[in-house]
Amino acid sequence: xxxxxxxxxxxxxxxxxxxxxxxxxxVFMQENYLENFVQSTFDAIxxxxxxxxxxxxxxxxxxxxxxxxxxxxxxxxxASKLIIGQNGLLSxxxxxxxxxxxxxxxxxxxxxSHNPGGIENDFGIKFNGKNGGPASETITGAxxxxxxxxxxxxxxxIQDIDxxxxxxxQISAMQIEIINPVEDYCLLMQKLFDFxxxxxxxxxxxTIRFDAMHAVTGxxxxxxxxxxxxxxxxxxxxAVPSEDFGQGHPDPNPVWAKPLFDLMMSDKAPDxxxxxxxxxxxxxxxxxxxxxxxxxxxxxxxxxxxxxxHYKNGISGVARSMPTSRAADRVAHKLGVSLYETPTGxxxxxxxxxxxxxxxxxxxxxxxxxxxxxxxxxxxxxxLWLNILAMRKQSVAExxxxxxxxxxxxxxxxxxxxxxxxxxxxxxxxxxxxxxGDLGGMPIGNTFIENATDFSYKDPVDGxxxxxxxxxxxxxxxxxxxxxxxxxxxxxxxxxLYLEQYADxxxxxxxxxxxxxxxxxEAFYQLTDFSSITGRTAPDVIT
Ligand code: G1P
Ligand code: ZN
Numbered sequence: 192x193x194x195x196x197x198x199x200x201x202x203x204x205x206x207x208x209x210x211x212x213x214x215x216x217x218v219f220m221q222e223n224y225l226e227n228f229v230q231s232t233f234d235a236i237x238x239x240x241x242x243x244x245x246x247x248x249x250x251x252x253x254x255x256x257x258x259x260x261x262x263x264x265x266x267x268x269x270a271s272k273l274i275i276g277q278n279g280l281l282s283x284x285x286x287x288x289x290x291x292x293x294x295x296x297x298x299x300x301x302x303x304s305h306n307p308g309g310i311e312n313d314f315g316i317k318f319n320g321k322n323g324g325p326a327s328e329t330i331t332g333a334x335x336x337x338x339x340x341x342x343x344x345x346x347x348x349i350q351d352i353d354x355x356x357x358x359x360x361q362i363s364a365m366q367i368e369i370i371n372p373v374e375d376y377c378l379l380m381q382k383l384f385d386f387x388x389x390x391x392x393x394x395x396x397x398t399i400r401f402d403a404m405h406a407v408t409g410x411x412x413x414x415x416x417x418x419x420x421x422x423x424x425x426x427x428x429x430a431v432p433s434e435d436f437g438q439g440h441p442d443p444n445p446v447w448a449k450p451l452f453d454l455m456m457s458d459k460a461p462d463x464x465x466x467x468x469x470x471x472x473x474x475x476x477x478x479x480x481x482x483x484x485x486x487x488x489x490x491x492x493x494x495x496x497x498x499x500x501h502y503k504n505g506i507s508g509v510a511r512s513m514p515t516s517r518a519a520d521r522v523a524h525k526l527g528v529s530l531y532e533t534p535t536g537x538x539x540x541x542x543x544x545x546x547x548x549x550x551x552x553x554x555x556x557x558x559x560x561x562x563x564x565x566x567x568x569x570x571x572x573x574x575l576w577l578n579i580l581a582m583r584k585q586s587v588a589e590x591x592x593x594x595x596x597x598x599x600x601x602x603x604x605x606x607x608x609x610x611x612x613x614x615x616x617x618x619x620x621x622x623x624x625x626x627x628g629d630l631g632g633m634p635i636g637n638t639f640i641e642n643a644t645d646f647s648y649k650d651p652v653d654g655x656x657x658x659x660x661x662x663x664x665x666x667x668x669x670x671x672x673x674x675x676x677x678x679x680x681x682x683x684x685x686x687x688l689y690l691e692q693y694a695d696x697x698x699x700x701x702x703x704x705x706x707x708x709x710x711x712x713e714a715f716y717q718l719t720d721f722s723s724i725t726g727r728t729a730p731d732v733i734t
Contacts, residue, residue: 192267194343197223197230207331210537210679211317213303216253219314223344225257229264229299230344231337232318235330236297240269245289245319247281247372248301249407249470250432251308255279257301257316259351266365267345273365276372279354280432282407282471284560284568285376287323291564292375297321302407302470305442309435324541324565328655373414376570380415383501383563384574388581393421397580398461401427401573402451405437408471411570420577426461441468443475443557443569444734445482456480463580463587467569473557474569476576478587486516486603486691489553491594492575494522496551498582499575501563506550510543512536513646513661514673514689515555516601525598534648534660535675541565542652555605555689592701599695602707606730607677608686616676616684619724623662623674630664635714638668646673664715669693672715686725688715705733 212228219225233239246261248254258279265273274293281289283300290298303315318326318334326334352360352367360367380386393399399422403409409430416422429437440447443466455464455477464477476483483491493509496502509523510531523530531549533539537560540552544562553559558567576587583590611619630643642665647658661675670692677685690708715721722728 192345192347194345195223195226196343197227197341207317207334210304210325211300211315213306213313213315213679216308216310216312216314219253219257219316225260225316226264226344226346227338227341228316228334229261231334231341232299233264233268234337234341235333236318238268239265239296241271242296243272243274243293244270245274245281245286245293245295245298247276247286247298248279249282249308250278250280250434251301251303251314251436251469252310252312252434253314254301254434255354257314258354260346261299262352262367263346263349264344266349266362267347270365273367275354275367275369277355277357277369280372280407280410282372282376282411282570284472284564284566284571285372285411287319287564287566288376288379289370290319290321290323292379295321298323300470304470305440305468305473307436307440308469309438312435319565322541322545322565325538327538373411376411377415377419379563380571380574383499383571384578385500385581386420389420389574389577392577392581393423397463398423399426399463399465399577400451400454400461402443402448402464402466403427403430404439404441404443404448404466404468405429405431405433406441406467406469406471407432408467408570411471412467415570415574436469443468443473445475446732446734448475451475452477452482455482463577465573465576467573468557471569472560472567474559474572475557476572476587478591481588481591483587483591484516484603485553485557485559486511486518486555486601487591487594488572488576489515489551489559490518490522490598491590492553492559492572492579493519493526493551494594494598495579495583495590496575499578502550502561507547508543508549510540510549510552512539512554513648513663514605514675514687515553516603516691517671517693518598518601518603519553521598531651532648534646534657536678537567539648539650539657542650546652548651555603599693602692602694602702602704604690604704604708605734606688606690606712607732607734608688608725608727609680609731610683611686611725611727613684615725616686619686619719619721620662620676622724623719624659627662630718635666635718636710638666638670641665641667664718666711666714669695670711672711674715674719688712688730690715
């Protein structure tokens, strides 16, 4: 064991969020940088002596090197056991499952999620606790404080360990178990879903294209969809994780997964299309000729979960982040279960799941999940869709249309205004907040503003409060505009504008989304003096 002085104070400018710390890879590669975060994490959780930790990442550049560093540090700090995915790979939901299944004390996940990878791109690290979910604010706060004052870290003078061979290695008093990253996850999925029903679907000629985007879900999707469930070989594409995600942007949405999106809209489309992100927690769902917006996907999954073995007794409740459309609320209402509206970010679902208040949750940003782990789970969402398709014996389009016919449709879109100068974005928010109180009752075209609020949330489980989580403008014709600043953007500020319009006129459920939402966007721009304050007239990305 040796003690090394720390010369970098890496996080002075950024407290790690619940998705951890994300920076340029080269920043992470600075001397002592990663070590500072890891030692501070160990210190913040009361040390790792005699503890069992799970370790793995999405395979991006610097993943393996970071793992070797952490192994040496864990050994020096007296950890009793490390459980590591073979080749250093573990998808985020699989890591969550392994922490839970093996009763580990926590885990370290190496990923920058859907951000591009490579030496010129991004890297990230986060700590998940015993329940398999991202560390609480208290822990991340403690890590942050520790990084500012830490002066040294502990490490050991050992050779790099073998990450490629499955099995157990003993190094001094620490055991290292290299596990197949896929098997436990596959077993979990087998427990939740009716694999025979999905197999029969494929046997009967059902076709699928799953784009793993050169990221971590490749091996998971290949094993589960092709080997176990019998989807035709080649159904899973871009299935080998690469350090720079094939130079792509592993974010499963119509913009970054355009080839899949275009295929699904063409006459060569298979029955079902899906993609997931860098670390496997996000998903995109498509049917032949139809894109399922994440907010709709959450609602359809909640409405149909009872068709699937694990959820056959019904769900206890549903949660969605505030900017996610209210489609899920209508389902919860019909099922007679609670609906929780939380601030943006997965961490708010953790307490609700641990407390048994909800079974299914999701966000408009392509994250859907359930009580089976404490992270969102891309492949789980795909399998739940497949199981529902197998039971209902209908196409994605038929299911979505029927859903809209019975619940009405929440037209939905998100506009992102990126790299807005921080002062301008702050001024925009400040001005809007100052006038929210005066907006109620204001006439807009044929409608009027019902109310406008600054969203805050009180956690029903631990009572903690989160204030000012976004501005919400409700119109009396079922329209809503929500705006907030992104917490994950890296350049300047990203202003997000979430637009939705509810339509229960059944002849109206197939209109063009952007056409339906444009009047709300225009009203919003006008009400907030958007262009004059921010200097922007059109969004950079529409999803
Ligand atoms: C974004 C998404 C949010 C998600 C988060 C982490 O955060 O909007 O739903 O939980 O990434 O994946 P934002 O940049 O909006 O703060
Ligand atoms: Zn992710």
